Amino acid sequence: MTQPLLEARNIRRTFGHVQALRGVDFKVMPGEIVALIGDNGAGKSTLVKILSGADQFDSGELLIDGKPVHFGSPRDAQDAGLATVYQDLALAPDLPPAENLYLGRELVRSGLLGRLGVLDRVTMRERAAKVFTELGVKLKSQNVAVDTLSGGQRQSVAISRAAMWAEKIVFLDEPTAALGVVQTERVLELTKRVRDNGTSVVLISHNMPQVLEVADRVHVLRLGQSVADLNPKDVTVNDLVREMTSGTTEKQS
Numbered sequence: 001m002t003q004p005l006l007e008a009r010n011i012r013r014t015f016g017h018v019q020a021l022r023g024v025d026f027k028v029m030p031g032e033i034v035a036l037i038g039d040n041g042a043g044k045s046t047l048v049k050i051l052s053g054a055d056q057f058d059s060g061e062l063l064i065d066g067k068p069v070h071f072g073s074p075r076d077a078q079d080a081g082l083a084t085v086y087q088d089l090a091l092a093p094d095l096p097p098a099e100n101l102y103l104g105r106e107l108v109r110s111g112l113l114g115r116l117g118v119l120d121r122v123t124m125r126e127r128a129a130k131v132f133t134e135l136g137v138k139l140k141s142q143n144v145a146v147d148t149l150s151g152g153q154r155q156s157v158a159i160s161r162a163a164m165w166a167e168k169i170v171f172l173d174e175p176t177a178a179l180g181v182v183q184t185e186r187v188l189e190l191t192k193r194v195r196d197n198g199t200s201v202v203l204i205s206h207n208m209p210q211v212l213e214v215a216d217r218v219h220v221l222r223l224g225q226s227v228a229d230l231n232p233k234d235v236t237v238n239d240l241v242r243e244m245t246s247g248t249t250e251k252q253s
């Protein structure tokens, strides 16, 4: 049997009186896009923050490649091969795409006479161009500040950066929430490309048709619990909504 890249077992997280996660079981297999869905407040963001090392759980177990791990910080999760794209994208608005891919990991070459190191912009741009080509990302220009790109292109830069550095899994938090139809399709194509290049993807989305379009598996959270793990080929949008809302949706007449 194939080993999960990541497995979260019986994860619990409480904020004061709020039980945000009440025993969540979640896994990510190699080469898949798994959609994480649930109604508002179901616990999706809390789970992703825990799996990204940005929050800690009260009890439960986290395994990477079958081995127990503890993420004390986002850095620990990064070192384990995970990367997360939050909705704020965390790009440096004034820098070009290439330097955003290398943000915090800038390439430096030694300066004249071996003095202070200087940014190796040429190599960063060459390598970034290769990454964008591999992922099928076409930017209007490599030489502009990312702030001048469209929302979809900025999202693509942020996803490319995550995919470039994450060996195992990229988490995407509502990547298309603010995008129009065409840009949404491009970001979904990129999401599939990331998977096809060998990095699994966890996609948080409220857009059920989109989930059915791209996901290989759908994990449903309801009120902080894992309630279903579904094959998108076997279900409809209505089925997903019913799972998220405990079967309380009214039947259409």
Ligand SMILES: Nc1ncnc2c1ncn2[C@@H]1O[C@H](COP(=O)(O)OP(=O)(O)OP(=O)(O)O)[C@@H](O)[C@H]1O
Residues within 6 Å of the ligand: 015, 018, 019, 020, 038, 039, 040, 041, 042, 043, 044, 045, 046, 047
């Ligand atoms: N830092 C916090 N302090 C207090 N309560 C929190 C905190 N973070 C999350 N919660 C609560 O935990 C529950 C789960 O929230 P979470 O944001 O994980 O849900 P979600 O599924 O991501 O929702 P949405 O789709 O609205 O983003 C909610 O009741 C929320 O109010």
